[in-house]
Amino acid sequence: MIKLQSLTKVFGTQRAVDGLTLEIPSGEIVGLLGPNGAGKSTTLKMLTGMLEPTSGTASIEGYDLLTESMEVRKRVGFVPDSGAVFESLTGLEYLEMIAALYGIPSAAARERIQQFLAFFDLGFDVLTEKLLGAYSKGMRRKVVITAALLHNPAVVFFDEPLDGLDANAAVGFKALIQELAREGRTIVYSSHVLDVVERVCDRVIIIDKGKVLMDGAPEALVKESGAPSLERLFTHLTGGDDLERRAADFAKTFRS
Template sequence: MISVQQLTKRFGEQVAVDGITFEIPAGQIVGFLGPNGAGKSTTLKMLTGMLAPTSGTATICGHDLQSDTLEVKRHVGFVPESGAVFESLTGLEYLEMVAALYAIPEAAARARIEQFIAFFDLSFSTLTDKLLGAYSKGMRRKVVITSALLHNPPVVFFDEPLDGLDANAAVGFKALIQTLAREGKTIVYSSHILDVVERVCDRVLIIDKGRLLLDGKPETLVAESGAGTLERLFTQLTGGTELERRAEDFARTFRP
């Protein structure tokens, strides 16, 4: 479903993504991990056609990222970290606009929207009576997730999807992506909440400074490293242990 070969992105002299290579089959949930500035969001933007790569190749569902960009966009859903929406629209107007962009018939679009708002425990009046600019962060996130899944894409990219969701919505979302994977959809899940990644992902990719450091099943990587948890392994690979030492030094400044 996703094939990436030596994908690279440079911004002037800065190398944001440095020749990463991986493949992801259908029905797999893959955690895409890395510290801030590691190149995760840049990679996701390339794979969704939002940024052109500097070099390398990628295909989504057999469609080439650069020569067949429109088909790539038809086959993917994307929940960006920003969760940006058109704030002057109501939730329903925004979702209907997205449905129109994907040429979803009006009746089918309305049925899918109603299914999603029922899943997220939203009232229909919420979608029709308030502009998105007045929504809470969590409500806006639910609308963005709905918009990404509305056209039933075979590949879905999530960048920090739990940001703003309450505990119940987060539990429901985790069940949702596991259900989507069982139905054969490919899920790429980028998050800093590593205990969630460890529980729901079949596989993790860890990236730092634009380079792919590790690729494998979470339990296998943790066992082979002896780290005990995915979080501990992550900090060892990406320099987080140094941050722990700095935190200790900082805390000492408050001691008498």
């Protein structure tokens, strides 16, 4: 479903993504982990056509990222970490615009929007009464998730999707992506919430400085490393072994 071959992105003298080579099959939920600046968001932006790779290749459902970019865009959905939307539109106007861009007929788009409203336990008036600029962070995130899934994509990229969601919406979202995977969709889930990744992902890819450090099933990686948890394994691989000591030293500065 997704294939990367030596995918690289350079900004000036910085190699944000450094020769990523991997394959992700249909129906798999993959957790993409890494510290800030590891190259996660840059990788997702390349795979969604928002950034052009410096070198290397990638394909989605057999379509080349560079030479068949429109075919790639038809097949992917993306929830960026920014949650950026057109703030001068209502939620309904924004979703109808997204549907029109994907060529979804108006009646079918309205039906799908209603289905997502029911899923998030929202009334239709929520989408029509306020501009997106006045939405709460959680409400905006629900609209962005809906927009990413409206065209029924084969591949969905999520970058910190739970940011701003309340507890019930987060539980529902996790159940949703598991159901999408069972239906054959491929889910790439980038997050810093490691316990959630450990529970919902079939596979974890840990990257740092643009390179893959580990790749495998969460429980297998933890067992092979001898670490007590995925969180401990992650901090060890990414140079965070002394975080507890540093936290204790920092806390001492507040003592009288």
